[in-house]
Amino acid sequence: MPAKKSKKGPTKGSGGKGRRSLEAKKGTLPAEQRHWYDGKQRSKAIRRATAEGSGTQARSPHTDTDRRRIDSDLLVGRNPVLEALRAGMPASRLFLSNSLDSDDRVNEAARLAGEQNVEVLEVTRAELDRRCESSGQPGAVHQGMVLRVRPYRYQLPEELLERSLGSDAPPLIVALDGVTDPHNLGAIARSAAAFNADGLLIPERRAAGVTATVWKTSAGTLARLPIAQATNLTRALETFKKAGLFVVGLDADGDALITDLDLAGGPLVVVVGSEGKGLSRLVRESCDVVASIPIGNAESLNASVAAGVSLYEVARLRAAQNS
Template identity: 50%
Template sequence: MAKPYERPDKQKKNKKGATKGSGGQRRRGLEGKGATPRAEDRVYHAAHKRKLERQRRDQGRHEREQADLVVGRNPVVECLHAKVPAEALYVALGTGHDDRLSEAVTLAHSKGLPVHEVPRQQLDDMTGNGMHQGIGLKIQPYKYADVFDLIGSVDGPGMFVVLDNITDPRNLGAVIRSTAAFGGHGVIIPERRSAQVTGVAWRTSAGTAARLPVAKVVNISRTLKEFKDNGYMVVGLDAGGEHTLDTFDGAKDPVVIVVGSEGKGISRLVRENCDVIMSVPMVDWVESLNASVAAGVVLSEFARQRRLETA
């Protein structure tokens, strides 16, 4: 019987394996392709865009830390008088001169600091805003004190302020200024979840951060225990305290004042290490005070009691 007609170019398939000359395509197709890339590494994924945005913010933060500026004519002059460790003075082109600006330039020259005239837009970019009044002082990273050295260096009854949950550098700067003004010996802040001594804090402190030591510690609770072991009374400020400022008379002894944020207050573990929880008396319809204001009020009263003791 004659075979049915077949096209001459039609190849017969080998049912036992790959066709000769296939290059092992079927074998490679069965091989694993490795682990699935993370979502943030896939360029089409939303997580990748969030990663890029996070890197951009971190880079901006790093650049701001590298070029930390104190801005404003009065703060710059006060920092120069206080011998704040600075690197250069920047003045925006076209800035109107007055006595404070001339004084800042003169002080910078006397200290051997370079004075750079830059376009106003460049100074805007360096500071992040246009509230610099045409002048900025580049400062060096702040050198924090050691808390154990602070405890051992006080001659007489010491008075320190410990900040808990304070994240606004303006509050930190204001507390530093109040502590210095009322005879305090130092400010202690935690390493994490806290404002640091940056240009904003320098500006708010009006240069007093150059003369009042600030220590940074890992654990606030352990630090308070160390103070107590050295004879200090720990006073925590809280709106619901069992003692009030007008009835407290322990400020003449070594004392540590713990100040929490206006919203969160003092954290639980820190509160448990306080000897006294004290409130500032005020009218009923005002719920609370800003942290730096509360610290200033208490420091002022404690300084008054100490003056009466030595009078």
């Protein structure tokens, strides 16, 4: 049986019959103006964050960037909050739990906030937990008090040097060579304040900076202890040396023992190396002396522990020289 011939001929046009339906058509909208754009961008951001292992959901492109910045600067806990308010640290809001058991610290914090025109808000503990989590401090023990602080203002190395030279006691500055753990930075700040150091000197890059974690670890001592940032730590140490300060580095393979440091009574910079590598080559070469801490079975000490022990020894040696 012969195959049937197709009756389909050439495709016919409309002959102009549909031209009215094409009139007054607008141009194609840019992607960002289409109704689906925001949702698609959010999905991309979430997928990208997941792929990078961030573990947190990306924010909407329209999230208020100022709120993101402020929420990352939350100080939690009664002692750190009270210390910050006592020192007049710039803050915008004090959050108090509405189920808070009041004590002297709470009352003083509320009073100081009022005197400094810091807004005081009563919120639920769940709200405080949420704010801590959104600022990168999930599970933080806020003790019913959270303070929203403004970004920390670092000093210039020259400002720190001038401050130390103007004190009655011989200058004592603690420099950190690449310490990246904020807990170590906070603990070192606490030891520096306890042993009357004039301040800390840290690198601007590849090092921990002042965060809410550092504030909490320092127990609020950063309200009284200045921190200077140096774009080049080695160059800053050379400037300090020209001003008459001796630079002592801490290292397990030091040339001297910190317990026998003759330079302790003079103007001093104590340099603490990073957690893993210790002192970098250029910083080590800038030191007048590299000293070690006599220890027993342990191979090395944590950076913050080494700083605390060394600052205690400096204080002890100075006291002995003055007696």
